[in-house]
Amino acid sequence: MTLTTENPQSSVEVVAFTPLISDFYGYESLLTEPEKQYIVKLRAFLEAEVRPIMNDLWTKAEFFPRHIVDGLAELGLFGQSYPETQQFANSATFRGWVALELARVDASVATLVGMQNGLVMGSIAVAGSPKQRAEWLPRFASGELLGAFALTEPLSGSDTAQGLQTVARREGDHWVINGAKRWIGNGSISDVTIIWARDAEDNQVKGFIVPTTTEGYSAKRIENKQALRIVQNADIVLTDVIVPEENRLQGSKSFRETAAVLRLTRAEVAWAAVGNSVGAYEAAVEYAGSRIQFGKPIGSHQLVQELLAKSLANITASIGVVTRVSDMLDEGTQRDEHSSLAKEFTTSRMRETVAWCRELFGGNGIVMDYGVMKYFADAEAIYSYEGTREMNTLIVGRAITGKAAFV
Known part of the structure; x- marks a missing residue:
């Protein structure tokens, strides 16, 4: 085939x-x-x-x-x-x-x-x-259109539910959007961007389908990024961008819909964190079998085996977590705190795992030819986007105690 x-x-x-x-x-x-x-x-x-x-x-x-x-x-x-x-x-x-x-x-x-x-x-x-x-x-x-999702702003990251400053104002049969977005993946190369903005009238967050050729829309790639370097993150500026009412997401009435999108994707980011760990682990296992020191492969040394065993334990535990969270999504029982716990746990374990795997390579680990350094660097981006560890921890903490501690 x-x-x-x-x-x-x-x-x-x-x-x-x-x-x-x-x-x-x-x-x-x-x-x-x-x-x-x-x-x-x-x-x-x-x-x-x-x-x-x-x-x-x-x-x-x-x-x-x-x-x-x-x-x-x-x-x-x-x-x-x-x-x-x-x-x-x-x-x-x-x-x-x-x-x-x-x-x-x-x-x-x-x-x-x-x-x-x-x-x-x-x-x-x-x-x-x-x-x-x-x-x-x-x-x-079909790939005809490449999209971007614009929620995060220069002054609004973890507090987007309350701190969103991009504003959409209804004028007859269209909307006028003004504001700025930051860290938008694909933002400088997308054909269409989903813009989330606060309605000037009711102060609720709404979504808009915005072709990037629209007058007043500009995007500039963020330079010197040292993680997920292939992804083209951008700063976006929206200056009197006119969007027809038919391009407003008709079911977006508040941040609740935005949160529903993030709930669906956060669990898959947790899976991606496991995958990044797996990539580093596979590279480490291969290297442990081929790198000769003291007359034998380093994989025969106790401390190297310890690094591999700890890495495998992290990966195995993480797969168990994300598998159950995905089952809950199919069952219709997954809540914000479930996906948040999965994202916080898997990304924290990923950070440990890629560090241990890079350590196994010694000095060779910092050379791109060996591959593991990319997993090590990319882990930092996965650890932070789609909700930082701290924010996801607080979402879980609220579920545990019944009290919000976000501010």
Whole structure:
């Protein structure tokens, strides 16, 4: 079986499903056969197309070539969550494994898919009208449009529910938006950006579908970023941007809808954190078997085995957490505190794991040729976005005590 993309030199050979060495308790066995076969195709594409170029792109801070985006779209990665665009019925656990598989090769490609499929299409799926879903979701799913999700602002990050300063003012059959956004993934290269702004009349947060060619919309890439360097984060300035009422997400009435989008995607970010740990762990295991010191592979030394065992324990515990949270999403019982605990736990364990794996490489670990340094650096971005550890801890703390301690 082969999967061909628009890259004329690519012919991806698909092989039989093989469990990951990091899946110590065999959680992948919970996937259905169609889900497993999809994972096989995804792995083949990532190994053939993404892994060979990712270190060079990361070093140069360049975005993926178009054939990568087209290949991801052909695989159905943009839209697998939604009835209008999904290629086959699947579970939240499967979608989590997809995020893990993406991040174990490259966290930037996982972030790209998470933004397009989760934040951008998720905003339309959660808060859009049936007409908006039918009009926009297929265009994003096909890769025709590349999207961005603009919530964070220069002076408003963790407090966006109350501190959002971008303002939308209704004027007849259109809205006028003024404000600024920061750290917007894909913001400088997107075709369409979902802008979240506070309604000047009722002070509630609403979402807007904004083509980036709209007059008054400007984006500038953030330079000198040292994590997720392939992702093109941007500062966005909105100056009297006119958006027709038909482009307002018709179901967005307050921050509640924004939070619903984040609840859906936060759990997948937790899965991506596990994937980033897995990528570093796999690199460490391979290096431990090939690096010779004192006349034998370093993997035969006790302290090296300790680093690997601790890393595997973190990964195994994290997979258990995210698997249960995904089950709860399918059951309809997942709440904010559940996804927040998963994100806080997995990203904290990821930070430990990638540090231990980088340590195993010694001085070689800081050279991009060995791969582990990218996982180490990218962990810092995953640790912070979609809710910092501190904010997610407070969400869980509120659920425990019944008292909010955000300020």
